[in-house]
Structure formats: C-alpha cells, structure tokens
C-alpha cells in the first residue's frame with residue numbers, strides 16, 4: 035500500500051486543485067485533500083461539464099485527473115479505520131472488531147485497526163507530544179502548542195501516524211465498551227491527542243465545515259446496562275443523551291458525518307445465542323454500510 039501512496043497523492047492533489055479552480059464556487063464540496071470522496075468527485079464532474087468557458091479537452095483532462103486517485107487504489111475501494119479499545123481479544127468487543135475486519139475486507143475495503151491497548155497508546159496530552167522548541171516556553175498551553183506543532187510538522191511520531199490513518203479513512207469505526215457513560219480513557223486520550231487544531235478543526239472550520247468532513251464516523255459499543263435501563267423511562271435515561279458529547283461534541287465538531295450508532299446491550303448477561311446474534315446483526319449491518327445516510331446530528335435527534 036505504501037508504494038502507491040506518493041503517486042496517488044500527487045495525482046489527487048493536482049486533479050483536485052485544478053478541479054477546484056475550475057468548478058468552485060458555487061457549491062463545490064472539494065475542499066479536503068487528499069481524502070475527498072467519490073461523491074465529491076461526481077459532484078465536481080457535473081460542475082465541470084456544465085462550464086461553457088472551459089474547453090472539452092480541459093474538461094476531460096480534469097475529470098481524468100480526479101478519477102485517478104479513485105481508480106489507482108483498487109477501483110474506489112473504501113478505507114476503514116477501526117479505533118479499538120478493549121484489553122481482551124476474546125471479549126465481545128474483540129469479536130465485534132474481528133468480525134468487522136473480516137466482513138469489510140471481504141467487501142474489498144482496506145481496513146486498518148488501531149488497537150489502543152495492544153499498541154500501549156499514550157492517552158495523556160503532554161509536552162512530550164511536541165518535538166523541538168515550544169512556541170511559548172514560559173507558559174505551556176497544550177492547545178496552542180499542539181496546533182503550532184501540527185502546522186510545523188513537529189508533532190510526535192505516534193500522532194503523525196494516527197493522523198495519517200484518519201486522513202486516509204473514508205469511515206472511522208470506534209469500537210469500545212461503555213465506561214462511565216462515555217468511552218474508555220485510552221480512546222478519549224486518542225481523540226485529545228490526534229484530533230488537534232489545524233488537523234481536525236480550526237475555528238470557524240468546525241461542524242459542517244470541520245476539517246474531517248467527507249468522512250464518516252460510527253460508534254460501535256457494548257454496555258453493562260440493559261436496553262430497558264437506557265430507555266426514556268429507564269433509570270439511566272435514553273442512550274441518545276450520552277451520545278451527544280461523543281457524536282456531536284467531538285465527531286461532528288470535527289466535520290465527520292455520523293452514522294447511527296451500533297449498540298450491543300448487556301452482553302455479559304445475555305445467553306450465548308443472543309450474543310452470537312449480536313455478532314450476526316453487526317455483520318449484516320456492515321454488508322450495506324456504504325448505502326447508509328448519516329443521522330441528522332441536531333439536538334432533536336438526541337433529546338426529542
């Protein structure tokens with residue numbers, strides 16, 4: 035895969051910047067390179083073809099240049115990053131992750147897993163994330179320093195590597211057990227350190243114009259509490275209440291479009307056949323995952 039990357043990027047950069055110059059504005063959504071989607075390319079193809087002041091030869095050259103990054107890497111095969119946080123491969127989370135890798139690979143997708151416990155991923159956002167001199171050595175400010183380090187290519191190697199995986203992904207799946215109505219600290223730490231300003235957001239580039247737009251995010255998680263506990267009348271309240279900070283406050287803030295969450299309630303208390311069914315349902319859903327429309331990530335979805 036690494037051998038195709040430079041060629042793919044340079045073709046794509048050339049094609050997309052030429053296309054952007056030709057067809058934007060109005061309404062062209064080709065902003066995020068090098069990860070624009072097939073839908074973006076289709077949109078810009080239509081925009082280019084409508085232009086009366088561009089010759090047919092130029093139109094064809096632009097469309098060819100845009101098509102190259104899609105065809106060069108396996109006929110538009112989708113890229114999926116699974117950010118996985120469980121200590122035990124034999125856990126239900128481990129099985130859900132393995133089932134996703136198997137099904138998506140079978141579909142021809144390129145699948146990368148960041149196994150956070152396996153990698154011993156450092157969850158703490160500290161001075162060590164910045165290599166070389168600080169922007170302000172007198173008073174350390176993580177947000178400012180990580181932003182400056184990102185712009186100057188001075189983030190630590192582990193962060194650069196994770197950002198590369200995100201940059202390449204069409205879909206990012208977060209697979210985890212619910213911890214205290216949220217994600218495990220190691221996954222939150224991944225987000226604190228990887229989704230830095232300049233890479234994932236850059237005010238006012240947030241929400242619809244967040245820097246990770248054109249990508250999808252999906253939270254797939256397990257709970258200890260059963261579905262009744264997480265209903266409107268349940269003791270824990272509707273499960274959607276706890277999705278607002280994760281889906282809206284983090285993912286949507288950074289521009290990601292959110293697919294409906296996949297929740298396996300209380301696997302520890304479910305009989306064997308029910309747990310097996312949880313695996314089957316996940317695989318069935320993944321079979322048509324690319325046809326799904328993102329949710330409408332507004333307060334109504336969560337609280338009404």
Ligand SMILES: Cc1cc2nc3c(=O)[nH]c(=O)nc-3n(C[C@H](O)[C@H](O)[C@H](O)COP(=O)(O)OP(=O)(O)OC[C@H]3O[C@@H](n4cnc5c(N)ncnc54)[C@H](O)[C@@H]3O)c2cc1C
Nearest residue numbers: 125126127129211212213214215256257258259301302309
């Ligand atoms: C710090 C902490 C905070 C927590 N906070 C919350 C909270 O706020 N709210 C809440 O609801 N819960 C909470 N929990 C509970 C937690 O969410 C659950 O324990 C967890 O989601 C269960 O998922 P698991 O993958 O760890 O289950 P596991 O115990 O690993 O799996 C359940 C069972 O499935 C079996 N299994 C694995 N693979 C398969 C397969 N392929 N087919 C059939 N069976 C299989 C396993 O062997 C096991 O017996 C918390 C837990 C901790 C430790």
